[in-house]
Amino acid sequence: MDSSTAGIVALIGCAIALAALIVATVALLRLRRLRADQRVLLGTGPADDLVEHASRIEQEFRSLHAYVGEIAARLDGRLGTAESRLDGTIAHRGLVRFDAYNEMSGQQSVSIALLDAGQSGIVLTSIHHRDQARLYVKHMIAGEPEYPLSPEEVEAVRVALAGEPPPEPPRLP
Numbered sequence: 001m002d003s004s005t006a007g008i009v010a011l012i013g014c015a016i017a018l019a020a021l022i023v024a025t026v027a028l029l030r031l032r033r034l035r036a037d038q039r040v041l042l043g044t045g046p047a048d049d050l051v052e053h054a055s056r057i058e059q060e061f062r063s064l065h066a067y068v069g070e071i072a073a074r075l076d077g078r079l080g081t082a083e084s085r086l087d088g089t090i091a092h093r094g095l096v097r098f099d100a101y102n103e104m105s106g107q108q109s110v111s112i113a114l115l116d117a118g119q120s121g122i123v124l125t126s127i128h129h130r131d132q133a134r135l136y137v138k139h140m141i142a143g144e145p146e147y148p149l150s151p152e153e154v155e156a157v158r159v160a161l162a163g164e165p166p167p168e169p170p171r172l173p
Helices: 005-042 050-087 151-162
Strands: 092-098 109-115 121-128 133-141
Touching (some): 092 151, 109 151, 121 151
Antiparallel strands (some): 092 109, 109 121, 121 133
């Protein structure tokens, strides 16, 4: 080897070039990994930078949030409609059996109260006798009958509103 200044400078230049080549190779490998990671994050769509991608995701999130809000509002409306319809259905029912003529034929007569959540509905009373049966219907509006109720009908309304099961009728031998 030549020990001249030019030779030493050439060797130092080669060493620096080799070091630069190694640094460039490492940087290239890291850049490839970074791009691969970026492709995973950004997808295969148009080449955006991370700021544009984050902005697009935020816009899509806001759009999705608005859509979910609209759906929730519609569902609340439908639920309110369903609840108001359910308030008009039979919510309370009560049944009382009794012996209308104090006969030994058993408790064949019955009063039934069918009321909604607002205590409106009907009270049906069927009075059975050996020769005939009569059916009476009275309308209830907000807990008040349109005609006075018999004691059995009052008991049927009380049982309905209390949510009690009907009393067991006595068993005939």
